[in-house]
Amino acid sequence: xxxxxxxxxxxxxxxxxxxxxxxxxxxxxxxxxxxxxxxxxxxxxxxxxxxxxxxxxxxxxxxxxxxxxxxxxxxxxxxxxxxxxxxxxxxxxxxxxxxxxxxxxxxxxxxxxxxxxxxxxxxxxxxxxxxxxxxxxxxxxxxxxxxxxxxxxxxxxxxxxxxxxxxxxxxxxxxxxxxxxxxxxxxxxxxxxxxxxxxxxxxxxxxxxxxxxxxxxxxxxxxxxxxxxxxxxxxxxxxxxxxxxxxxxxxxxxxxxxxxxxxxxxxxxxxxxxxxxxxxxxxxxxxxxxxxxxxxxxxxxxxxx
Amino acid sequence: xxxxxxxxxxxxxxxxxxxxxxxxxxxxxxxxxxxxxxxxxxxxxxxxxxxxxxxxxxxxxxxxxxxxxxxxxxxxxxxxxxxxxxxxxxxxxxxxxxxxxxxxxxxxxxxxxxxxxxxxxxxxxxxxxxxxxxxxxxxxxxxxxxxxxxxxxxxxxxxxxxxxxxxxxxxxxxxxxxxxxxxxxxxxxxxxxxxxxxxxxxxxxxxxxxxxxxxxxxxxxxxxxxxxxxxxxxxxxxxxxxxxxxxxxxxxxxxxxxxxxxxxxxxxxxxxxxxxxxxxxxxxxxxxxxxxxxxxxxxxxxxxxxxxxxxxxxxxxxxxxxxxxxxxxxxxxxxx
Numbered sequence: 001x002x003x004x005x006x007x008x009x010x011x012x013x014x015x016x017x018x019x020x021x022x023x024x025x026x027x028x029x030x031x032x033x034x035x036x037x038x039x040x041x042x043x044x045x046x047x048x049x050x051x052x053x054x055x056x057x058x059x060x061x062x063x064x065x066x067x068x069x070x071x072x073x074x075x076x077x078x079x080x081x082x083x084x085x086x087x088x089x090x091x092x093x094x095x096x097x098x099x100x101x102x103x104x105x106x107x108x109x110x111x112x113x114x115x116x117x118x119x120x121x122x123x124x125x126x127x128x129x130x131x132x133x134x135x136x137x138x139x140x141x142x143x144x145x146x147x148x149x150x151x152x153x154x155x156x157x158x159x160x161x162x163x164x165x166x167x168x169x170x171x172x173x174x175x176x177x178x179x180x181x182x183x184x185x186x187x188x189x190x191x192x193x194x195x196x197x198x199x200x201x202x203x204x205x206x207x208x209x210x211x212x213x214x215x216x217x218x219x220x221x222x223x224x225x226x227x228x229x230x231x232x233x234x235x236x237x238x239x240x241x242x243x244x245x246x247x248x249x250x251x252x253x254x255x256x257x258x259x260x261x262x263x264x265x266x267x268x269x270x271x272x273x274x275x276x277x278x279x280x281x282x283x284x285x286x287x288x289x290x291x292x293x294x295x296x297x298x299x300x301x302x303x304x305x
Numbered sequence: 306x307x308x309x310x311x312x313x314x315x316x317x318x319x320x321x322x323x324x325x326x327x328x329x330x331x332x333x334x335x336x337x338x339x340x341x342x343x344x345x346x347x348x349x350x351x352x353x354x355x356x357x358x359x360x361x362x363x364x365x366x367x368x369x370x371x372x373x374x375x376x377x378x379x380x381x382x383x384x385x386x387x388x389x390x391x392x393x394x395x396x397x398x399x400x401x402x403x404x405x406x407x408x409x410x411x412x413x414x415x416x417x418x419x420x421x422x423x424x425x426x427x428x429x430x431x432x433x434x435x436x437x438x439x440x441x442x443x444x445x446x447x448x449x450x451x452x453x454x455x456x457x458x459x460x461x462x463x464x465x466x467x468x469x470x471x472x473x474x475x476x477x478x479x480x481x482x483x484x485x486x487x488x489x490x491x492x493x494x495x496x497x498x499x500x501x502x503x504x505x506x507x508x509x510x511x512x513x514x515x516x517x518x519x520x521x522x523x524x525x526x527x528x529x530x531x532x533x534x535x536x537x538x539x540x541x542x543x544x545x546x547x548x549x550x551x552x553x554x555x556x557x558x559x560x561x562x563x564x565x566x567x568x569x570x571x572x573x574x575x576x577x578x579x580x581x582x583x584x585x586x587x588x589x590x591x592x593x594x595x596x597x598x599x600x601x602x603x604x605x606x607x608x609x610x611x612x613x614x615x616x617x618x619x620x621x622x623x624x625x626x627x628x629x630x631x632x633x634x635x636x637x638x639x640x641x
Contacts, residue, residue, distance in 0.1 A: 144323035147620050148612070151578035152596070156612055159600045160334050236449055240582055243451045244597060259452055266455050267463040267470075274459075277452030284447040292443075 029297035036293020042286035050102040057096040058084070061253045065091040070269045086271040088262065094271065097253035098279050104254045105235045105283060108169055112234035113227050115173035116180055121223070123177070124184025125211045128192060139185070142178035150175045151240060158246040165238075165254070168247035172237045176230045183226055187219035221298040228294055232287035239280050255280050309631050317624050321617065328613040329374050332605050339363060342605045344387065383610030388602055393610035397592060401614075402485025403473060404591035407583070408576040410507055411515035416569065419519045423526025423565075427534060428553055438523060445520035450579055454513040454586040461509060468505050471588035475502040514583045518572040525568045529561040536560075563630075570626030574619050 020028075031037055049056070059065075065087060072079045073086040073094075085094035127138040145153065157171035191197060192215060200214045241247035242256025250261055255276040262272040333339060340358050341347060349357070358364055362373055377383070383393040426438040461468045469475065473487050480494035488507070491499035533539060534557055542556045543549075580593035588594070592611060599607035 140319055140323065143320050144327065147320055147324065147574075147623070148616050149574040149577035149581075149619060151581055152612070152615060155581065155597070155600065156331065156608065159608060160331060162336070232447065236447075239449055240451060243449075243582070244585065245601070256449075256451075259449075259455070263455065266458055270459055273452070273455050277449055277456065280449045280452065281444070281447060284449070285444060288443060288447050 026297050030293050033293040033296055035289045036296070039286040039289030039293065042282065043290055046102050046283055046286065047106065049099050050106050053096075053099040053103055057093075057099050058082070059093040059096045061097045061100040062092060062251050065093070067091070070265065070272070072269070073271050085275050086269075088258070088272045089265060089269075092251075094275055097258060098255070098275055100253040101255040101258065101276065101279060102283070104165075104248065104252065105238070105280070108165075108172075108238045108254075109231040109234045109287075111169050112173045112176065112238070113231050115170070116176040116230065117223070117227055119173070120177045120180025121184050121216070124181040125188055125216065127181065127185045128188035128215075129207055129211050135185075138181065142181050145174070145178045151237060154237060154241060155244065155246060158241060163246045163249065165248040165252065168238055168241045169234075171241070172234050175237070176234070179230070180223065180226060183222050184219060187222055188215050191215045191218050225291060225295040225298060228287060228291035232284045232291065235280065235287070236284055306631075310628060313624060313627050313631075317620055320620055324613060324616045324620070325375060325378060326371075328609050328616075329371055331612070332609050335605060342603070343384070378613065383613065384606035386599075386607045387604045388599075388607075393607050394614070396595065396607065397611060397614050399485070400590060400592050400595050402482075403487070403589060404577075404580050404584070404593060406486045406488065407507070407510055407514060407589060407591060408573075408580060410511040411576060411579075412518060412569070412572060414511050414515035415518035415522050415572070419522030420526055420565070423523040424530055424553065424558065426523070427527045427530030430531065435527075439527070442520040442523045445516045446524070448516055448520075450513050450516055451582045451586055453516060454509070454583060457509050457513060458586075468509050473503065473506050473590060474499065475506075478502060510583050510587045510589055513586070514576065514579045517575055517579060518569075521568060521572065521575075522565065526561065526565050529564045530557060533557045533561040567626070567630060570623065570630070573622045573626075577615055577619065 019025075065083075068083060068087045068091045070089055071083055071087045071091075074081050074084050076086075079086060083093050083095070085098070087093055088097070123138050123142075127135040148156075154168070154171040154175050157174055158167055161167035161170065188211070192210075197210060197214055200210060205214060238247055239254070239256030239259070242254045243260045245260060248254035248257045250257055258276040259273065262269075262276070266273050332342060335342060340354055340361065340363060341349075343361055344357055346353075346357075362370055365373075381394055383397075385391065386393055386396055389396065422438045422442075426435040429435055458470055462470045474491065478491070478494070478496055478499045480490060480496065480499070483490050483493055487503045488500070491503045534553075536557075539552060539557050542552045547556075577593070580591060581597060582593070583589065584591045584594035585597055592615065596608065596611045596615075599605075599611065
């Protein structure tokens, strides 16, 4: 409150009219959604596990215990507290591998999101600010990419680049670009026709400044929501590629790859199949809950409907 | 209406050309010698290499190569598989019915469960049923379906022993493919138990492939119904004293269905993606498994042709959905 306001009435008025800080407003919307808060908490725990895996894991993820092949989890007969979730076919500790898998999944999600956001926002802004031939070329290319089923497109890209984790991440990033381009372009086109952009243009701002400094910050809400939801899809798709043998390669403790290795024991050792899948499901579910909550909080119009 | 159809079809053509470009470029982007990739021979003599290269037209300029490729595609010539030496299109269309059959069953499963669940959840908003359906739907939407399939195999094939683990029909039965759809063919064959065997092989893959569409359809139906139930005309219908079932079934549902139909149409791509995983888990002899096998066998002509055909199918189905949509909803065709 400025020092010039001294009368009590003016102070009250100032209090009434002062809008809440955007973050506080966001949190009040967000925290109403219990599912979203739960999602956030679970996601925070997964992040903690991923970061601290090196210090908290019971065993190194790739260490083999030759006396303990396919040992069941500790609460089953034959299990022991040394391997709480049992061991896999070559005697590696399931719990440690799943903890390290969290690290892979989060890094995969982060890299995919960063790559596809960068490319998607750039192309979307270019299409919105260079209408005509460039826009048509960009948007038609996106249509072509969208007409291929997502996993199939990723599989083909991996087939061209060769199967490994980084190529899988690249492929998944490419798959998500079209959605982000469309979203950015649509939002930027709406903003572009508004008065404040015209004012900025009249004041002499160049196209680059208009696009990045003036328009982009106002298009962020749908992009943040889409990024969160793509984060979860990226984890799912990377696991699917790993499962098909086109993502991370053994012995990497990536959840999808672990499932692929466990496939042949599906009827003999339920734990090697069950736990990596539970890890994927819980992570993706938490992120989807979080994404739904973000959408409601960042787009109050939708919420009121 | 004709104008609407022409615009929509006009938009599809550049996409199709783009897909052919992608398929054409793919085989040239893969590291390695395209002659070796296309013929599948190693350690060729220089003469044989040059001969094959000329035979494949790879010595001509790129534009000419592309033109002859397009010419081939338009005549249905998609090249020959390196492994089986059979035409790619022939392989594709032999296996295609298996995928279509599985996808249709999955879609049917998703619609038959998803629509009523979404409607009831919307009508009883805030009830335990609503919360349960939405919770299950979100879980289904987040489900890694390849793991879901393995879990179902553990439960129904391993522990309960109710369903077979893989394939389309028990090896005890053999009959010639008439339609390629096993459900129909097994009935036509007249062999006792063949139909039941087909059905039992179909159950688990259908559930696995249908899970994500089911979740999407239930969520979409619920939100569309909620929107419509707040409309004035629904209130009017209720005020007139119409039976609740009539209001929901006739007045509300009809309008709520429009976005739901779109979402169902969009599931075609999801189904193809899912088919790749589902067919791999259940050893289902469809194009999803064929494509993955082709990639791991480095059978690139098959991959190239398969991609083109799958993308074309998706484009055509989406076009059909768009046209039907314009047909049932006049607002769409006049807005464009």
